[in-house]
Amino acid sequence: MTGVGGPGSGVVEDATVSAFGEHALIDRIRRRLPPAPDWLIVDVGDDAAVYEPVRNRLEVITTDAVVDGVHVDRRFVPAGAIGHRAVAVNLSDLAAMGATPRLLTLSLALPDDLSLSDFDALVDGALALAERAGARLVGGNITRSRGPLMVDVTAVGSVHRRRILRRSGARPGDYVFVSGTLGDARAGLALLADPSGAHAEAWPDVVARYLRPEPRLRLGQVLGRSRAPTAALDLSDGLADGLARLTADHGLGCEIDATALPMSASATAVWQSRGADPVAEAVTGGDDYELAFTVRPKESRRLGAVIRAVGGLRLTRIGVVTRDAGCWLVDAERQRSPIGRGYEHFSR
């Protein structure tokens, strides 16, 4: 009976947003939206939205922010890498739709103590990746921040209607593929964040994977053109999170072969040196920005042409979509352990 009749009785205290994850808050917004207009081909909830400004011409738009203290830490992430990353996370969303980048806008909130040379490095890091990806900066705004440095980018690209890669579409029996290697970025982050500063030079490849993630634009475009995937997304928040979006969000599950997970020798060495389990880190670690996608078994021969088109980038079959909900990691002894949903940036 505590509090009944006391001060504040009858008052339901208003919850704060800190009690909710990003996805719960996004759901609150989605419930407030009017029905999608007919020109909106892919709505809120995918890697990016797809719309049709004129008949048979589709545009893709996405927006994402990089915030000091949440997504990066200025104490060990150089300004140029922050600029690179802010563009990369958005281009990665375009890649995950199969889109070709066209343009960017850049919105900066700058703390007063940011040096001009860091400002220039941030801009140069953003523009260098944008130019390499064929995306032109066309607008933006700059404001003062009384809090952290925030870099907010919106990216627009184009895609053909029949080449759109969506998150929804996986079916039981589909193979699950990932590009590249998993867990490298988290290993790089662990090295950079280590206050002893030790070992960051020993494994420069995983440090670079964290600082300068490479959006898989070519892969996304070639996958879209192949029409092999039934679903696809980018692994911004890690494999566990990505698997949940490909399967659990649609009432499905998956079985992932732990022995098949592609991991770099460096990431494995980093985790072994720290007494951690490389597989667990590869499953939950975010920031790799590899693509994950599902393919019907009989269509998987189409991936041969994809692999040739993307050159050195590895594609690995890591498991299968199941009818039963829940994703499981299966080890060499066929022991099954559940794969959670990973974490959300907002709740970190």
Added chain:
Amino acid sequence: MTGVGGPGSGVVEDATVSAFGEHALIDRIRRRLPPAPDWLIVDVGDDAAVYEPVRNRLEVITTDAVVDGVHVDRRFVPAGAIGHRAVAVNLSDLAAMGATPRLLTLSLALPDDLSLSDFDALVDGALALAERAGARLVGGNITRSRGPLMVDVTAVGSVHRRRILRRSGARPGDYVFVSGTLGDARAGLALLADPSGAHAEAWPDVVARYLRPEPRLRLGQVLGRSRAPTAALDLSDGLADGLARLTADHGLGCEIDATALPMSASATAVWQSRGADPVAEAVTGGDDYELAFTVRPKESRRLGAVIRAVGGLRLTRIGVVTRDAGCWLVDAERQRSPIGRGYEHFSR
């Protein structure tokens, strides 16, 4: 000779961004950009960028942020008004290009202490204006802020090539027009920010002008269709700033008739009650989001149709563009006083 040979000699201390205004920083970015591609019709530096995704179809894109403590103050601006404003400032940029809004993205950085009811009110405020303006929210992201609440919106619209309203194009002898009344929003802000809390109820109209600015979309579209303006922009940072962008940025000047400035009875009463000069406040006060535009005298008869099309919104001729640089306010006694550039958000 202070410092020579002493500690730090030879080291040029790196300046911080706090020493620069928003426009100086934007110029640093512009200098780093590659040449504009041919599909980019209006580049960085106007109210919004215009591009051509397919031949003869133009899209307009703009991005702008609203930051607590910089652009608004949560202590006296309700969450719903913050959401409204974040959408309004972007739609106003589209209006200033003559564009029709199509879609929005929303990027939120939320402090942990934001209540869920304030989150909902913010979203509702944003969506209500978006829906009224015909713009659909198609994407966004939410992140935690260890600093202030930040709401970053990107808006996309469409415009016909020959109906684009640009900032450049004013010529000596052109008349200068503004829509609506000037200085209302600043008067509303002065009332809201007054710690005594007095008088905000006495002049609800100017308070509403500050809290819920109305983007002049219909006016922008009709002006674009009329092809009367030689140049146009929105007065987000006040008349003085807008005049400088229409004239000084292109080596021109202007003469503004102080007696012609359209001011509401409420704003005038607010400033008189506070012992301030209503004209000075109308010239420098930002946040009105009216449109300013220039028209060749012989084309000004075209404005008759514009005025009929926009119904109750007032259009006022306030002055003339001059060949000589510098803008001047001319009072009833023909006394001339210089009009500065106004302020920049970043340097506030």
